[in-house]
Amino acid sequence: MSSEDLLRRAAEIAADYLEQLPERPVGSASSADDMRKVFGGALPEVGESAASVLEMLAAKADPGIVATAGPRYFGFVVGGSLPVAVAADWLTSTWDQNAGLFVLSPANSAAEETAGGWLRDLFGLPAGASVGFVTGCQAANFSALAAARHALSQRSGWDVEARGLYGAPEIAVVVGAEAHVTVHTALQMLGLGRERVHRVAVDGQGRMLSAALARTLAPLAGRPTLVCAQAGNVNTGAFDPLAEIADLAAQHGAWLHVDGAFGLWAGASQHLRELVRGVERADSWATDAHKWLNVPYDSGLVFCAHPEAHRAALTAHADYLEQTAGRERDPFEWVPEFSRRARGFAVWAALRHLGRGGVADLVERSCSHARRFGDRLQAAPGAATRVEILNDIVLNQVLVRFAPPAGGDSRSADEYTREVIRRVQLDGTCWLSGTTWQGKAAMRISVSNWSTTAADVDRAVAAIRRAAEL
Numbered sequence: 001m002s003s004e005d006l007l008r009r010a011a012e013i014a015a016d017y018l019e020q021l022p023e024r025p026v027g028s029a030s031s032a033d034d035m036r037k038v039f040g041g042a043l044p045e046v047g048e049s050a051a052s053v054l055e056m057l058a059a060k061a062d063p064g065i066v067a068t069a070g071p072r073y074f075g076f077v078v079g080g081s082l083p084v085a086v087a088a089d090w091l092t093s094t095w096d097q098n099a100g101l102f103v104l105s106p107a108n109s110a111a112e113e114t115a116g117g118w119l120r121d122l123f124g125l126p127a128g129a130s131v132g133f134v135t136g137c138q139a140a141n142f143s144a145l146a147a148a149r150h151a152l153s154q155r156s157g158w159d160v161e162a163r164g165l166y167g168a169p170e171i172a173v174v175v176g177a178e179a180h181v182t183v184h185t186a187l188q189m190l191g192l193g194r195e196r197v198h199r200v201a202v203d204g205q206g207r208m209l210s211a212a213l214a215r216t217l218a219p220l221a222g223r224p225t226l227v228c229a230q231a232g233n234v235n236t237g238a239f240d241p242l243a244e245i246a247d248l249a250a251q252h253g254a255w256l257h258v259d260g261a262f263g264l265w266a267g268a269s270q271h272l273r274e275l276v277r278g279v280e281r282a283d284s285w286a287t288d289a290h291k292w293l294n295v296p297y298d299s300g301l302v303f304c305a306h307p308e309a310h311r312a313a314l315t316a317h318a319d320y321l322e323q324t325a326g327r328e329r330d331p332f333e334w335v336p337e338f339s340r341r342a343r344g345f346a347v348w349a350a351l352r353h354l355g356r357g358g359v360a361d362l363v364e365r366s367c368s369h370a371r372r373f374g375d376r377l378q379a380a381p382g383a384a385t386r387v388e389i390l391n392d393i394v395l396n397q398v399l400v401r402f403a404p405p406a407g408g409d410s411r412s413a414d415e416y417t418r419e420v421i422r423r424v425q426l427d428g429t430c431w432l433s434g435t436t437w438q439g440k441a442a443m444r445i446s447v448s449n450w451s452t453t454a455a456d457v458d459r460a461v462a463a464i465r466r467a468a469e470l
């Protein structure tokens with residue numbers, strides 16, 4: 001088979017998959033052993049044709065593929081892929097650009113520059129902020145906190161990149177008690193320590209309490225300090241009070257970082273922008289494109305209000321790079337990777353396709369679907385005593401807790417909620433996961449897929465009601 005025919009066949013398989021995606025059982029029933037049988041075995045001594053490998057991969061992987069890109073996947077915060085972004089991603093693979101250097105791909109460098117600027121604008125971030133295209137919000141948090149570590153060390157006269165942290169002046173790190181796990185992982189990787197953080201108390205929605213932040217900062221006066229705030233709690237969708245936090249950080253002289261993996265996208269909507277008021281006053285921001293922008297994995301973004309600190313923390317120095325250094329935008333200077341995929345094309349294509357209005361619409365539609373989940377579940381017969389929505393639905397996240405049919409104590413509500421989640425996952429109409437929110441078991445619904453309709457929400461609600469015997 002010619003390489004052209006091979007790629008046409010792959011496109012045909014992909015198109016068939018996408019056509020069936022909305023009606024495919026959403027979860028996968030494959031066990032690890034099932035998949036090991038499919039993919040396992042010894043490395044063959046002699047290879048086989050590309051066409052046969054492609055057919056085998058497509059057929060055999062299928063039972064282990066989860067319909068996360070489909071309209072009724074509500075697990076974690078995942079997002080699907082806009083067709084235009086999938087198409088751009090195919091081209092990205094075909095072009096096989098190494099996006100590290102300008103000279104390796106002037107096209108990607110310019111796509112990133114433009115898309116980065118559009119996003120700064122959508123999120124309301126400062127025009128001069130630098131941007132890096134990374135694998136996800138974990139890498140974005142890491143990159144941003146590396147920039148913070150640089151700037152805070154430099155203020156104490158310490159070159160942390162050259163000398164490391166041995167003997168360095170200490171940086172105090174302040175996080176909300178509900179900071180995402182990847183903030184802690186970033187601290188762990190940066191030598192700032194996952195457990196030496198000062199944790200600030202939160203309210204019932206998971207929002208940092210600014211009075212508690214003020215109390216935490218007071219004894220840290222005069223010390224280099226990093227404050228990590230959050231836009232969009234992974235369970236409730238709630239936002240830390242960013243304007244109040246920015247005031248306190250400014251008074252203290254702290255570096256303010258905002259983890260806005262999906263919450264930063266609220267800034268793209270006129271109706272939701274109030275949730276991120278004050279966000280532009282931070283020093284660094286981390287977000288995802290593979291969640292709410294609906295581009296294929298993997299795609300995240302880091303922004304920094306201090307480009308010198310951002311670059312100093314992540315750039316590499318080598319004589320053989322001298323031909324481009326400093327003249328054009330070398331993407332590797334803003335990310336932890338050196339060689340990497342040209343993620344700029346899919347992000348650029350998605351934004352160009354949606355436009356400002358389309359991004360706002362995508363975000364607002366997801367939020368209205370989340371409210372519909374809350375309304376419909378609470379309106380079910382018998383729901384008054386058996387369904388509890390644990391969060392204020394301010395964004396795209398819904399936490400639901402179920403009591404068993406006969407009523408029952410709070411422990412049985414924990415068990416019953418987990419049982420309902422298990423039944424829904426098995427049923428296959430939709431998929432969502434469980435969580436524990438402030439000590440209570442809950443079903444966690446996240447709406448972040450471009451293709452989800454109100455009818456999908458209603459089908460999912462019906463499946464959940466069946467599972468909960470409502």
Ligand SMILES: *Cc1c(COP(=O)(O)O)cnc(C)c1O
Nearest residue numbers: 136137138180182234259261288
């Ligand atoms: C998803 C998420 C992350 C991590 O993002 P990845 O893309 O999985 O690396 C970080 N913070 C928050 C608030 C998130 O929701």
